[in-house]
Amino acid sequence: MFKINDNYLKLPGSYLFSTVAKKAAAFTAANPDKKVIKLSIGDVTQPLAPAIIDALHKSVDEMAHAETFHGYAPDLGYEFLRSTIAENDYKSRGCDISADEIFVSDGAKSDSGNIGDIFSVDNKIAVCDPVYPVYVDTNAMSGRTGDYLVDQQKWSNVIYMPCTEATNFAPEIPKETPDIIYLCFPNNPTGSTITKSQLQEWVDYANKVGAVIIYDAAYEAYISEDDVPHSIYECEGARTCAIELRSFSKNAGFTGLRLGFTVIPRDLKSGETTLHSLWARRHGTKFNGAPYIVQRAGEAVYSEAGKNQTKEQIAYYMKNAKVIKEGLKEAGYSVSGGVNAPYIWLKTPDNMSSWDFFDYLLEKANVLGTPGSGFGPSGEGYFRLTAFGSYENTVEAIERIKRM
Amino acid sequence: MFKINDNYLKLPGSYLFSTVAKKAAAFTAANPDKKVIKLSIGDVTQPLAPAIIDALHKSVDEMAHAETFHGYAPDLGYEFLRSTIAENDYKSRGCDISADEIFVSDGAKSDSGNIGDIFSVDNKIAVCDPVYPVYVDTNAMSGRTGDYLVDQQKWSNVIYMPCTEATNFAPEIPKETPDIIYLCFPNNPTGSTITKSQLQEWVDYANKVGAVIIYDAAYEAYISEDDVPHSIYECEGARTCAIELRSFSKNAGFTGLRLGFTVIPRDLKSGETTLHSLWARRHGTKFNGAPYIVQRAGEAVYSEAGKNQTKEQIAYYMKNAKVIKEGLKEAGYSVSGGVNAPYIWLKTPDNMSSWDFFDYLLEKANVLGTPGSGFGPSGEGYFRLTAFGSYENTVEAIERIKRM
Numbered sequence: 167m168f169k170i171n172d173n174y175l176k177l178p179g180s181y182l183f184s185t186v187a188k189k190a191a192a193f194t195a196a197n198p199d200k201k202v203i204k205l206s207i208g209d210v211t212q213p214l215a216p217a218i219i220d221a222l223h224k225s226v227d228e229m230a231h232a233e234t235f236h237g238y239a240p241d242l243g244y245e246f247l248r249s250t251i252a253e254n255d256y257k258s259r260g261c262d263i264s265a266d267e268i269f270v271s272d273g274a275k276s277d278s279g280n281i282g283d284i285f286s287v288d289n290k291i292a293v294c295d296p297v298y299p300v301y302v303d304t305n306a307m308s309g310r311t312g313d314y315l316v317d318q319q320k321w322s323n324v325i326y327m328p329c330t331e332a333t334n335f336a337p338e339i340p341k342e343t344p345d346i347i348y349l350c351f352p353n354n355p356t357g358s359t360i361t362k363s364q365l366q367e368w369v370d371y372a373n374k375v376g377a378v379i380i381y382d383a384a385y386e387a388y389i390s391e392d393d394v395p396h397s398i399y400e401c402e403g404a405r406t407c408a409i410e411l412r413s414f415s416k417n418a419g420f421t422g423l424r425l426g427f428t429v430i431p432r433d434l435k436s437g438e439t440t441l442h443s444l445w446a447r448r449h450g451t452k453f454n455g456a457p458y459i460v461q462r463a464g465e466a467v468y469s470e471a472g473k474n475q476t477k478e479q480i481a482y483y484m485k486n487a488k489v490i491k492e493g494l495k496e497a498g499y500s501v502s503g504g505v506n507a508p509y510i511w512l513k514t515p516d517n518m519s520s521w522d523f524f525d526y527l528l529e530k531a532n533v534l535g536t537p538g539s540g541f542g543p544s545g546e547g548y549f550r551l552t553a554f555g556s557y558e559n560t561v562e563a564i565e566r567i568k569r570m
Numbered sequence: 571m572f573k574i575n576d577n578y579l580k581l582p583g584s585y586l587f588s589t590v591a592k593k594a595a596a597f598t599a600a601n602p603d604k605k606v607i608k609l610s611i612g613d614v615t616q617p618l619a620p621a622i623i624d625a626l627h628k629s630v631d632e633m634a635h636a637e638t639f640h641g642y643a644p645d646l647g648y649e650f651l652r653s654t655i656a657e658n659d660y661k662s663r664g665c666d667i668s669a670d671e672i673f674v675s676d677g678a679k680s681d682s683g684n685i686g687d688i689f690s691v692d693n694k695i696a697v698c699d700p701v702y703p704v705y706v707d708t709n710a711m712s713g714r715t716g717d718y719l720v721d722q723q724k725w726s727n728v729i730y731m732p733c734t735e736a737t738n739f740a741p742e743i744p745k746e747t748p749d750i751i752y753l754c755f756p757n758n759p760t761g762s763t764i765t766k767s768q769l770q771e772w773v774d775y776a777n778k779v780g781a782v783i784i785y786d787a788a789y790e791a792y793i794s795e796d797d798v799p800h801s802i803y804e805c806e807g808a809r810t811c812a813i814e815l816r817s818f819s820k821n822a823g824f825t826g827l828r829l830g831f832t833v834i835p836r837d838l839k840s841g842e843t844t845l846h847s848l849w850a851r852r853h854g855t856k857f858n859g860a861p862y863i864v865q866r867a868g869e870a871v872y873s874e875a876g877k878n879q880t881k882e883q884i885a886y887y888m889k890n891a892k893v894i895k896e897g898l899k900e901a902g903y904s905v906s907g908g909v910n911a912p913y914i915w916l917k918t919p920d921n922m923s924s925w926d927f928f929d930y931l932l933e934k935a936n937v938l939g940t941p942g943s944g945f946g947p948s949g950e951g952y953f954r955l956t957a958f959g960s961y962e963n964t965v966e967a968i969e970r971i972k973r974m
Binding site: 168170174210213216219227230231232234235236239273275276280284286289303304345375377419422424441447450451452455457459556 | 574
């Protein structure tokens with residue numbers, strides 16, 4: 167008699183964004199005349215840049231002829247893309263990362279979930295609280311998080327590192343020593359960042375206690391301030407303790423194209439075993455590469471035209487972020503984020519719960535946001551708005567919120 | 571101190587096809603004047619069909635405009651593709667499978683590895699021997715296979731079902747009862763099939779003992795004989811015991827585009843829990859959908875033009891299969907497969923080991939094949955050739971083998 171993975175049954179309710187989508191659908195069904203503006207999920211709205219479209223058409227044409235057809239991609243990604251990434255994202259910032267330490271994938275969501283495969287179930291994880299729910303949920307699925315304590319909205323075997331007003335939205339070194347530390351900066355959902363010297367403290371700590379840091383830098387393209395690191399490999403010693411996750415979703419609008427990569431330096435070891443070799447084995451056995459045409463599109467992001475065009479898109483979204491942040495401030499809200507990230511994090515008024523504010527905002531302003539509590543217990547009483555809408559919708563949403 | 575997943579360290583050597591590729595590269599480096607013909611890995615060589623190319627260009631253009639841009643895909647796949655699959659692959663064959671029981675993914679390799687996530691480590695698997703190595707390797711990675719016994723080339727906790735000349739290359743119901751049964755028909759690597767009534771026996775058995783069948787039908791498009799089932803859901807009772815994996819790689823040349831799907835009927839349960847709900851949760855949490863443009867390409871495979879064009883490609887490959895099979899017979903080899911599958915399975919001459927024959931064939935005929943022993947211990951003494959080369963190369967390879 168086959169047996170299921172019981173860990174799945176411990177997962178509370180459904181995935182945050184599914185619940186938001188369901189509530190939104192119910193509201194729209196009940197109020198067909200109301201125009202709901204979504205400042206909720208982190209999907210982009212700007213079309214793919216012309217340089218990317220050109221690369222796609224060109225590579226699609228290659229697929230039409232036997233001489234230029236591309237079948238199975240190399241397990242770990244095409245060399246043309248890996249070396250372009252190494253040059254532009256790492257060498258140009260003084261980071262010592264080589265092309266063969268870069269593993270191309272179908273996105274950071276897959277990688278951030280699948281990376282757990284190469285670690286023992288017997289590891290204690292630490293996460294920023296609040297944070298992108300996939301880290302905790304995927305660890306729960308593999309049995310690493312203990313039991314879910316409904317009253318505390320916490321897992322019994324996870325180290326939560328509160329990131330609230332009290333900590334300036336940055337995590338502090340936890341009292342209990344973790345084995346695996348998930349850091350996400352610029353942070354989803356708070357939009358906060360830490361400085362290079364703060365990140366250096368984490369690298370030093372991880373090396374000291376023998377922990378591995380899984381550093382999610384999916385939003386690095388939004389960084390506008392000088393002392394904020396774009397990669398953990400800007401810090402000394404990161405090659406022996408850190409894995410970095412990157413995405414093309416938010417810097418170049420690939421949410422519907424699917425492309426990301428993971429960096430595992432060869433110096434990162436457990437005893438004599440490199441994590442690089444384990445991840446290479448996982449990739450080779452359970453994955454068959456990202457599509458050739460999408461890898462060519464990824465390469466185009468780094469062309470001169472691609473860089474300029476995607477920078478314009480980011481500027482567009484960050485203009486929205488400014489509209490949201492300043493508008494909310496004018497309306498008397500306490501807000502953070504929105505400077506190095508497309509996320510604005512606000513404190514709910516009058517100590518409303520996150521979900522109460524979700525309902526209130528949807529009802530009164532017909533604006534959809536994401537409840538902070540969905541990202542972790544310390545997110546309770548907070549709320550996330552994103553800058554990925556159109557400028558016109560963003561302006562209108564903020565006007566409506568001001569009138570609430 | 572972080573701990574790795576020790577199960578990875580139990581895996582013997584590297585992945586079969588990597589080893590073949592390395593040996594081929596070494597031979598080419600040492601013999602730059604020799605033209606090596608690859609009848610080894612299962613990659614296609616024909617370019618994408620015009621109907622698919624058109625769909626790609628059209629959907630790429632959609633991605634260039636905000637009004638028609640597509641961001642995150644629905645977790646489980648676009649409705650347009652799921653309903654097209656349900657109609658063409660299932661309803662048209664009288665199989666009771668609905669669109670919402672179909673989960674679109676980036677390929678059958680990912681799915682056949684990831685499907686293990688939803689099962690307890692405490693399940694005993696049964697596999698055809700020989701078979702596609704991913705089933706056993708991914709179960710080994712998750713700790714389900716016991717220890718690797720080097721002398722027997724077997725895992726201690728896996729039920730091997732020999733498929734050799736003695737069994738007419740079909741598995742027999744094993745003496746020990748398995749929890750999870752992997753079946754792959756048409757089979758990779760032997761190219762063999764089983765009839766509908768034989769498959770019905772497996773379905774009846776699985777329902778009787780409470781086992782789940784993971785049915786890999788990646789090669790169903792190559793079936794030419796009438797009594798060979800294209801889907802396990804042609805059998806009565808399969809909805810309560812079977813998961814089916816499908817791929818666009820071999821029927822439409824998507825090895826470099828990446829698209830597949832998994833079918834989980836809602837009647838397949840463990841107690842009250844549907845496996846459908848577990849897989850939906852896994853998909854929603856660890857995967858972000860296949861690219862929109864690739865799903866549109868998948869839809870085009872089912873258009874009238876797409877059907878005709880891909881049928882022509884399959885006929886092209888099956889003509890190669892005939893060349894290989896008949897040529898080998900003429901040369902005195904004992905061969906099977908090649909009728910309902912693009913794989914030809916031959917017995918090595920003079921009781922040579924599979925790897926010895928690999929070296930012999932590469933050295934004497936400069937033809938690359940795949941050692942049968944790489945697919946399981948009962949593959950020892952056998953060898954796989956594939957029909958995915960060009961017609962000209964296939965003919966030349968067989969001429970060379972005849973001259974050996």
